Amino acid sequence: MFDVITGSYPGTRLRRTRLNAQLRDMVRETVLSPAHLIQPLFVAEGPLKTAVASMPGVSRLDLDELVRECESLLALGVGCVALFPVTPAERKSPGAEEALNPDSLMVRSIKAIKQAVPQMLVLADVALDPYTSHGQDGVLDEQGYVDNDATCQILRRQALLYARSGVDIVAPSDMMDGRVGHIREVLERDSQKNTLIMSYAAKYASAFYGPFRDAVGSGANLGKGGKETYQMDPANSDEALREVALDIAEGADIVMVKPGMPYLDILRRVKDEFKLPTAAYQVSGEYAMLQAAIDKGVLDEKKGILEALLCFRRAGADMILTYFAKRAAAWLA
Numbered sequence: 561m562f563d564v565i566t567g568s569y570p571g572t573r574l575r576r577t578r579l580n581a582q583l584r585d586m587v588r589e590t591v592l593s594p595a596h597l598i599q600p601l602f603v604a605e606g607p608l609k610t611a612v613a614s615m616p617g618v619s620r621l622d623l624d625e626l627v628r629e630c631e632s633l634l635a636l637g638v639g640c641v642a643l644f645p646v647t648p649a650e651r652k653s654p655g656a657e658e659a660l661n662p663d664s665l666m667v668r669s670i671k672a673i674k675q676a677v678p679q680m681l682v683l684a685d686v687a688l689d690p691y692t693s694h695g696q697d698g699v700l701d702e703q704g705y706v707d708n709d710a711t712c713q714i715l716r717r718q719a720l721l722y723a724r725s726g727v728d729i730v731a732p733s734d735m736m737d738g739r740v741g742h743i744r745e746v747l748e749r750d751s752q753k754n755t756l757i758m759s760y761a762a763k764y765a766s767a768f769y770g771p772f773r774d775a776v777g778s779g780a781n782l783g784k785g786g787k788e789t790y791q792m793d794p795a796n797s798d799e800a801l802r803e804v805a806l807d808i809a810e811g812a813d814i815v816m817v818k819p820g821m822p823y824l825d826i827l828r829r830v831k832d833e834f835k836l837p838t839a840a841y842q843v844s845g846e847y848a849m850l851q852a853a854i855d856k857g858v859l860d861e862k863k864g865i866l867e868a869l870l871c872f873r874r875a876g877a878d879m880i881l882t883y884f885a886k887r888a889a890a891w892l893a
């Protein structure tokens with residue numbers, strides 16, 4: 561005799577619901593679709609418009625290519641892109657003045673997409689590292705420390721510039737204290753009521769950003785300087801909840817955990833605790849790592865990528881920023 565009440569074997573055989581594809585489809589708890597994916601895109605002009613050496617398969621696009629890429633992403637069901645401009649060295653400065661240039665590549669990229677492909681949601685990073693000659697996300701004080709409050713004063717103007725240029729989502733990625741509140745206040749005051757803020761809320765000081773810094777050309781400037789005085793310590797988890805709580809209180813609509821794969825525990829805690837729309841960023845180093853394994857022939861490309869992305873959803877991500885967005889969407893379509 562066996563006890564069906566306590567669900568022991570053989571009354572309960574979990575393999576029954578795995579018997580065939582129809583059953584597996586029926587009991588599946590999590591789905592991944594192109595609508596969950598956000599495609600990060602690098603934008604560059606002139607001689608800077610090249611392939612990204614550290615991210616095989618990723619290229620920096622000029623404005624024409626950018627618009628065409630948005631059209632094909634939308635056709636595949638990917639409805640949002642995150643823009644990362646490559647700034648020529650001569651436009652970088654200690655004070656990041658280019659961040660406030662009304663004719664910057666970021667501003668022109670936003671306008672080009674919103675004009676040609678208005679349904680495409682455009683997300684713009686708000687941070688100073690693409691524009692500083694020292695590669696840090698903010699301006700420095702006399703000691704070389706990233707000055708929190710002086711940086712917030714620039715970030716709020718940068719966010720407003722992008723909102724006025726038509727961006728749908730501003731995404732502060734700098735980890736200054738109080739910046740979400742600054743940005744929300746300035747957007748409200750300017751009647752930019754429907755501009756979303758996706759805050760990089762729990763963003764860690766991670767080695768996995770290396771290929772990105774190569775892609776936007778901030779890595780060499782940063783040199784050996786790290787971002788540990790503002791990005792989070794990978795050892796911390798409770799602190800992530802404090803970061804997220806503050807960003808929500810300051811007016812964030814969507815919160816992000818970054819990087820992705822090594823931080824799925826943080827993602828789950830954030831989703832469970834706050835139940836807010838939550839994004840995960842599968843960052844450049846994760847892309848490079850998976851792509852290297854694919855190129856070596858030791859990881860099945862389609863299965864490996866789709867599994868990695870599905871697991872973000874299972875861990876609590878409503879949306880995923882991933883350099884694989886287009887490739888995955890084509891398989892999912």
Ligand code: PBG
Pocket residue numbers: 685687689697733734768769770771772773787842843844845
């Ligand atoms: C800029 C920014 C970074 C990333 C997104 N926005 C790099 C950093 O903080 O140094 C990383 C994205 C990636 O690695 O894919 N603040």
